[in-house]
Amino acid sequence: MSSDQVSAHLPAQDAFRGAIRLANDMKLAIVVCDPDGVWKPEWGDLYQAID
Template identity: 45%
Template sequence: MAANRFEQVDEPQPDAITLSLSAGDGETHGQIACPAELAGGHLVNDFLSDPMPPVEAFRAAVRLANEIRAPIVVADPQGLWQDDWGVLYREAD
């Protein structure tokens, strides 16, 4: 079975759910950002989750993406992506 592919970006995107991974103070965490207009009326305002463990954030982003039928992009400046989640790639300019 082919691995899922996720585009790596430098900042949240207006047309996708953005999973942001970061580390600091000895902890790693993920956050999910979803633009309101992407949610097709499910959200009144743009959504930004509280920080959570990276695996939990990844799973929540996938659930949300499946629910509202939206793409996921990943902001991962520190290289925290886990290979078992799928393939992280960068779009060619």
Template identity: 50%
Template sequence: MVRNRFEQVDELQPDAINLTLVQKSDGQVGIIHCPKTASPTLPADLTSEEMPIRDAVSGAIELANSKKIAIVVIDGDNIWKKEWGDLWRYDEGED
């Protein structure tokens, strides 16, 4: 079975579903943000409430599949688990 691959970024991207993972004092949460610029069918930018991290990951995947939009992950706290898929970072290389 092919594993899902997700690009790690440092800031919100206008052309993708943005999944932000955050470590809080009482646990880990996820936030899903889908800008209107990522899908012309959206009436406005959509941002979820904080939710349990597993729900955020599965919710972002469901939204991405239904809207046919890529997902990017903002994970400044290094929360990502390998069981969710492969997290990679774009490397522009040296000039």
């Protein structure tokens, strides 16, 4: 991508799906940061570092 792109506000599930789809299409790794804890277990396992 030659410039940053900002999408409209989306529900968490739609935002995660869009980001994962984009990463898969571009063959890129993706890092999910979820400080608000909105990730749902049925979406898969989300790695969390143990302090």
